[in-house]
Each structure stands twice: as structure tokens, then as C-alpha cells.
Amino acid sequence: MKHYEYIIIGFGKGGKTLAADLAARGKTVAMIEKSNEMYGGTCINIACIPTKLLIHHAKKDSQLKNEKSEYYRSAIEDKNKTIAALREKNYKTLADQDTVMVYTAEASFVGTNQVRLKSTEETLDLTADYFIINTGSEPVIPPIDGLKEADHVYTSTELQQVAELPEKLIIVGGGYIGLEFAVMYANFGSEIIVIDSASDFMENDDRDIAEEVLKVMQDKGISVVHGSKATAVSNHESGGIEVTLEFDKGKELTETASALLLATGRKPYTEGLELAKAGVEVDDNGAIIVDDYLRTSNRQIWALGDVNGGPQFTYISLDDYRIVRDQILTGGSYSLAKRKNVPYSVFIEPVLSHVGLNEKMAQEQNINYVVATMPAANIPRTKINNQPNGLLKALVDPETKRILGCTLFSAESSEMINTVRVAMEADLPYTFLRDNIFTHPTMSEGLNDLFKKFDGKLA
CATH class of the missing domain: 3.30.390.30 (FAD/NAD-linked reductase, C-terminal dimerisation domain)
Structure with a gap:
């Protein structure tokens, strides 16, 4: 059975940066990532970088509406090419280190210091002195009737892979992810409807800011339907999708579109980790419970990034790395208590x-x-x-x-x-x-x- 000083589960920002730092100091490290499409983590592959690339292309497309479908297809191709290059670079950054082994497999704990890896080729057990969990988050799928049977339903991850520009896109969710996609696809030339369950647009923001944002979005032709939720979806005879909306006062409305985007938030991803076998506790939302130094209930295990329930930003995962790095390498005192004013x-x-x-x-x-x-x-x-x-x-x-x-x-x-x-x-x-x-x-x-x-x- 192979033993490492550190096993890191998840190739995200905090984990990969810590792995490189430990390797530079001669520590033996196993980096475990379940998908070869996720080397480098969420930000590089399915979130910050690809979406901002598409947003950049969408701005340029504002003068190209007559060629919007072809332009969108080329933007997706450019995004895919760029992300593939970044993914390969991230893989090599760790795989080329003498003391790092990258495993592409699913990991689950079988004890407090042991994990089992399963891939298409083999099953392998590893042990370590310390573990870092950096598995990120996954989309929240709302309970909508007919969702599993309907075509043209996507999460934010999936929609980025579709090469055909939807003529009309319904977005379920009026949060920041939904708004980013609304503006992006409106700039590409799609007709956009945002389904917002809150009675007030951007309910956590000041009204003057929210009203200014709404005005700009409406000027782009984006429709925001307040106080409503999608209760059912089905395939439409036209080849698109039909969405039933229910309002606070019981009124129902049906909308049709080319595609439906689910942008209803993300939750910590811990599926299959068997955390209980490692003595790691989670809260009611599925987030791994950590102290101010990101240690879990098993003192040999830390949790970084989205999986610990903190703000879901890649730069927070990087700052989590700093907290753990200081403990491991210098016995430092930096902690969550000292993190303030997160922009x-x-x-x-x-x-x-x-x-x-x-x-x-x-x-x-x-x-x-x-x-x-x-x-x-x-x-x-x-x-x-x-x-x-x-x-x-x-x-x-x-x-x-x-x-x-x-x-x-x-x-x-x-x-x-x-x-x-x-x-x-x-x-x-x-x-x-x-x-x-x-x-x-x-x-x-x-x-x-x-x-x-x-x-x-x-x-």
C-alpha cells in the first residue's frame, strides 16, 4: 500500500497551489482528481475563466447580430481551445514534480488515514499522514416536475458546451450566476427571460443599485419575472422546451424557449467521499465543518474552498491555502478570523x-x-x-x-x-x-x- 505525507483530494485552486508548495519542499504528495476534464479545478474548466472568455466574446458580438450563430459557435471553440491548454498546463505543473503523483480516480475514505481510489483501470488504496479535501461544489438542481425527461435543460457547466446559440433562453434563478449568463447570452443575441423567485430583484443589494442594474438589463431586452418559480417543464412540439411558472398568488403562466438554464446556486460536493469513515463531520447543508484554521473534526484533515461552506470564489480557495500552508510550513497564525472585507x-x-x-x-x-x-x-x-x-x-x-x-x-x-x-x-x-x-x-x-x-x- 502506497504511503504519502499528504493526500489532496480535488485539483482546485487551493489544493493545487498547496501541492506545488509542498513538493517544492520535498514533501511527498498524491493529488487525486476524479476527472481528466477538471485538472486545475472549477475556475479554469467550468467557471471563472470560460465564462469570462465568453463574456468577452459576447461584448465583441454586439455589432455582429446578423452572424450571431456562427460567431457564437466560434466563441465556444475558442473557449474550449483555451481551457484545454490551461488544463494541460495545470496538470504538468504537478505531474512533472518528482515528489507528486497525480491520480485520476474517484476517492473515498475507508478509515481515518486511508482512501480507496477507483478508476476504469484499477482499485487502489493509499494512506497518508495528512489529507486536504478540495472537491469544490456542484449545481443545485431544483425540484421541478419533468426535469429528468425534458431535453434542452442545462446547468451553467453544461450550457457552455453547447455550440448552438439558443434563440430564446429561460434562466431559472435571479442570483449572480443567472445574471451573468443573462447578460452574456443577451449580448450574443438570445432573447432572455430570468425567472426570479424573490419578490425584489437582487433582494440582498441596496435598492438604488438593484434598480440601476435592472434598468441596464431591461435596456438590453432582458425580461425579469419576479416572485415566480418554475414548477414543471416538458418538451415542446416545436423542438424547444415549455416551462410552467407559478406566482406567489397562485397564478400560473406558460413560457416556451429554445433552452432552459438552471442557475439556482451551488452546494458543497462531497458525494462518494464517505466522510463519516474518516471521522469528518458535515453541517445540514452538506458543507464540511471546519474551525478557524480549516481543520475538520479529524485533526489530520483540512478542507479548502467551496466544500467547507465559505464564499464560493477561487481567490477564497487560494486564501484557504494560505491558512493551511502557514500551519504546515511555519506554524503561522493566519486564520479565518483574520479574513475581512472579501470583495x-x-x-x-x-x-x-x-x-x-x-x-x-x-x-x-x-x-x-x-x-x-x-x-x-x-x-x-x-x-x-x-x-x-x-x-x-x-x-x-x-x-x-x-x-x-x-x-x-x-x-x-x-x-x-x-x-x-x-x-x-x-x-x-x-x-x-x-x-x-x-x-x-x-x-x-x-x-x-x-x-x-x-x-x-x-x-
Whole structure:
């Protein structure tokens, strides 16, 4: 029976980075990935990178509507080619290490320090001193009648593999994944209907931001149906799909489309791991329970990334790696308790980015704040790039003058939000961004004007 110092289950961002780090220090590592289509993890293969590639192509397609089907097909081909190259690079990064063995197989625990690997070729048992679980997440499939029998029903992973552009796409789910796909496919030329079970669009966001996003989406021809859920689907005689919608007051409506996208969230992926045999506990949502140092109930096992129930971002998986790396290599003290102000970006058009508190959160937590807003069109750069849509918003503590949070719905906000986060992490007052020297003409210099608006409010 082969023994390793470390066994990592799942080729995701945190796990693969830790494997390379351990190998560089001469540690023996087994990397186990069940699919040769997932070397490198979710982000590279089915999430961040492929979707952003398609979003990039979709923007270029806005002037090519007469050739939209062929253009979409070429965008899918380009995405597939790029992802294949990245996947191969990730595989070689580990497989070429002398102390790393990559196994393509399904893993399940048979004891506290032993796993069984099953592949099409063989069954093999391995033992290790320590284990890291980095198996990511999988789509949540809602209970809709007829789902298994209907054609043209896809998850976000599956739709990216379809080379034919749907003329009309119904998206079940008004969350960020659903909105990204809505804008992407609208830009490619599809007719889009978003089925949103919430009564308020983007219910966790401030109303002024949500209303601005909705306006931009409606200008693109995207229809958002609030307070509704899909209860049944079936194949339509036209070759597409028929969807029955039910509203809060009992009303029903039927819509037909070329395809249906299920964008109803993701859940931790632990299927087949037999965690109980390793003494690893999970919560009611199926997430592996971890402490602030990402150790599970079995102290020899850590869990990184989506599978531990934290924010589902690849950069969080990378930060999880830092927590575990510090424990293994330096005995460091970095932990979840020290992680604050996690930013995120939603790649609609323009991009929606956020860090810290919004007004809704501050009110719920009874935190005193002062708010400032500014139209994105006030930034000179928007006249150059012809991207005037959007709204910038920030919250400041009136006593300390520290930044509590910021939401940027504007072009290039995915870069700008990182600057705001650095100021927050450094515990700097809002005046730091008000007076910072930014190059011109850039979107970032809009932060000067946004934070200058606090002067009169905080005098």
C-alpha cells in the first residue's frame, strides 16, 4: 500500500497551489482528481475563466447580430481551445514534480488515514499522514416536475458546451450566476427571460443599485419575472422546451424557449467521499465543518474552498491555502478570523463589484454610517470608452472616517474595488482615496470624486 505525507483530494485552486508548495519542499504528495476534464479545478474548466472568455466574446458580438450563430459557435471553440491548454498546463505543473503523483480516480475514505481510489483501470488504496479535501461544489438542481425527461435543460457547466446559440433562453434563478449568463447570452443575441423567485430583484443589494442594474438589463431586452418559480417543464412540439411558472398568488403562466438554464446556486460536493469513515463531520447543508484554521473534526484533515461552506470564489480557495500552508510550513497564525472585507465582482455589463457593508447590511446590524453616491457617467473615462451606465456608492463611519463598504456598478469596477479593499484593510480614512493620485483618464480616478462627496457630510 502506497504511503504519502499528504493526500489532496480535488485539483482546485487551493489544493493545487498547496501541492506545488509542498513538493517544492520535498514533501511527498498524491493529488487525486476524479476527472481528466477538471485538472486545475472549477475556475479554469467550468467557471471563472470560460465564462469570462465568453463574456468577452459576447461584448465583441454586439455589432455582429446578423452572424450571431456562427460567431457564437466560434466563441465556444475558442473557449474550449483555451481551457484545454490551461488544463494541460495545470496538470504538468504537478505531474512533472518528482515528489507528486497525480491520480485520476474517484476517492473515498475507508478509515481515518486511508482512501480507496477507483478508476476504469484499477482499485487502489493509499494512506497518508495528512489529507486536504478540495472537491469544490456542484449545481443545485431544483425540484421541478419533468426535469429528468425534458431535453434542452442545462446547468451553467453544461450550457457552455453547447455550440448552438439558443434563440430564446429561460434562466431559472435571479442570483449572480443567472445574471451573468443573462447578460452574456443577451449580448450574443438570445432573447432572455430570468425567472426570479424573490419578490425584489437582487433582494440582498441596496435598492438604488438593484434598480440601476435592472434598468441596464431591461435596456438590453432582458425580461425579469419576479416572485415566480418554475414548477414543471416538458418538451415542446416545436423542438424547444415549455416551462410552467407559478406566482406567489397562485397564478400560473406558460413560457416556451429554445433552452432552459438552471442557475439556482451551488452546494458543497462531497458525494462518494464517505466522510463519516474518516471521522469528518458535515453541517445540514452538506458543507464540511471546519474551525478557524480549516481543520475538520479529524485533526489530520483540512478542507479548502467551496466544500467547507465559505464564499464560493477561487481567490477564497487560494486564501484557504494560505491558512493551511502557514500551519504546515511555519506554524503561522493566519486564520479565518483574520479574513475581512472579501470583495467580489459580478461580470454583467457594466461590472458590479462590492466590498464590505452596503446600506442594507449596516441597517440590519445597527451600524451608524454616512453614504455617498455618484453616477458612473461623471467619470471622464466613460466618455472615452462609451460606457456611461452605472452608479458608485460608498459608506463611511462618521466617527472614525473609515470606509465601511463600497459598491461600484461601472466599467472596470472589478479592478477599482481592489483599491478600495486595500484602503479598508490598511484602516485608512476615506480621505486617502479622496486625495490619492490616480492616472488620467482612468475609471479609478472616479474614486477621488466619490469620496470627496463625504466632505460636506462629515464636517
